[in-house]
Amino acid sequence: MNSTDPIQIATQRTPRGPIPTKPVGATFADLLQMSGVPVDPSGTAARTPLTLRKVHAGERLVHEGAPANAIFFVCAGTFKVFRTDEDGYEQVLAFALRSEVLGFDALCMASYPVAISALEESAVYVIPRCDIPRLCEVLPAFGLMLQRSGSITLARSRELVDIMAAVASEVRLARFLIRHSRRMADCGQSPLRFLLRMGRRELSSLLGVAHETVSRSFTTLSALDLIRVSVREVEILDMDRLGAFARSTRRPMDAPVLVRTRTPADRTPTQRRHAPSRSLAA
């Protein structure tokens, strides 16, 4: 795509990278504000300049294995965090929306353990890694914000484990949709009707199922009137029942709230967890 250079971090001027210089360049005040930190409009943060980099749809922000000399905060758009095996299979690890930190997991090593690419026209704030110690001293709020962002990312990653753990495919999808809905809301967009930026295959990788299964799961959720789906456009019709479905664990006998009468796949959610070890449950 971009160039043959795998090491192409924002710190270096990219030839074709039209680094957009806003009339007034971005500052750390913008970053802190985006992350929900109250900020003094005339304080140090507002006087500390910050690089903004645009990333085009499909473009890679970081390459797996490239020297990790910057971290990023998503300013706009959607990113895909993934790793590719030697056999070429892409394992998606996360999708990142506005205000999320990218590259945090590289702080403990020399090179990025994952690749990151943009799913649409996007932009990130760039923070050179070597600046971090100084920034933390000069701008304590930044250090704390960075901790917080990392914490959020970790919590998200654990949510994902939760999703993938041991659950029927439709339930996985339902859980993903709910989680995604919440994140859309956090970004100020409609939580009930949104456009998925990723394809079925990328989604299937995240959920840990075959892409055909994702397709079928969408169909099933539609048939249950929980959502309406047109390719990548999703509308959540009944968040409560969708939540109940997503929470559904096992127990094929009782189907209290959610079974419809005529559905083609009229089976219960069937989430095959292992027996909850009654000793513990009781």
Add this chain to the structure above:
Amino acid sequence: MNSTDPIQIATQRTPRGPIPTKPVGATFADLLQMSGVPVDPSGTAARTPLTLRKVHAGERLVHEGAPANAIFFVCAGTFKVFRTDEDGYEQVLAFALRSEVLGFDALCMASYPVAISALEESAVYVIPRCDIPRLCEVLPAFGLMLQRSGSITLARSRELVDIMAAVASEVRLARFLIRHSRRMADCGQSPLRFLLRMGRRELSSLLGVAHETVSRSFTTLSALDLIRVSVREVEILDMDRLGAFARSTRRPMDAPVLVRTRTPADRTPTQRRHAPSRSLAA
């Protein structure tokens, strides 16, 4: 500490680290040193006291949903990080060994999103959450160390996603064992022969399979002479082949990887392909 254990290869760590508190008590110098940060033995860190807390086997360090007013660093022992659904099912999210941070994912919220309990006699350094901002200013090395620890935790969590993603159960187990082996080495213990601190059920939860399947997978790996296993004692017989097995995605024999007509990108998430007894072994 009971000498009844037939195999005690593990856990004898803490070189000269008297867990039962030194006369003076632990300081941040101990913590920083444990995390690999060079530390001035007469600096601020060495003069800042630090609480050490022992946690008995089976005891809970934090409860899910409890107010998150501290983070911890594992000083000795093994911990289990998990969430329990409303149906009583325990979803294990991670195991934590020495020098790992616990509760980092709570920094972005008011209460712990997970429960943490000790799998054996253990100990942690306790850092009250309200102290963190001050500590970061007084002891910049601590702030950076905290970032690093969080980063490591995130990287581990992504490793886990990688494991659980979409892979045959034996491969999942193999990947876990390799990863665990590396961590044991990081703790100064033998990477080839160790005692698992968790039961089959807890392991199965982490790997996202039924506990019976974990049992069978152990048997399979043994039958392939990759490991030797006696209940919870594991010995890795051939790390190279185990690695190849863990990396095995699909047929190891033919790999027309260079043609990009339809082979590489077309692969589906699941890489469960390998005959039980002969594909890789032969």
Add this chain to the structure above:
DNA sequence: CGCTGTCTTGAACTGTCTCAACCATGGTGG
């Protein structure tokens, strides 16, 4: 317009879950 990639749907195969019995260990107490 045909091409290419994505998405959907169909049908057969198979790995894993589930249920179940069985075995090993350790603790308890008669």
Add this chain to the structure above:
DNA sequence: CCACCATGGTTGAGACAGTTCAAGACAGCG
């Protein structure tokens, strides 16, 4: 000292969900 139970691990057999292979629908694009 041994019967007994509790816990955790192993193993077997059937059923089903999901993968896999294959084909068709559809939209975007040179």
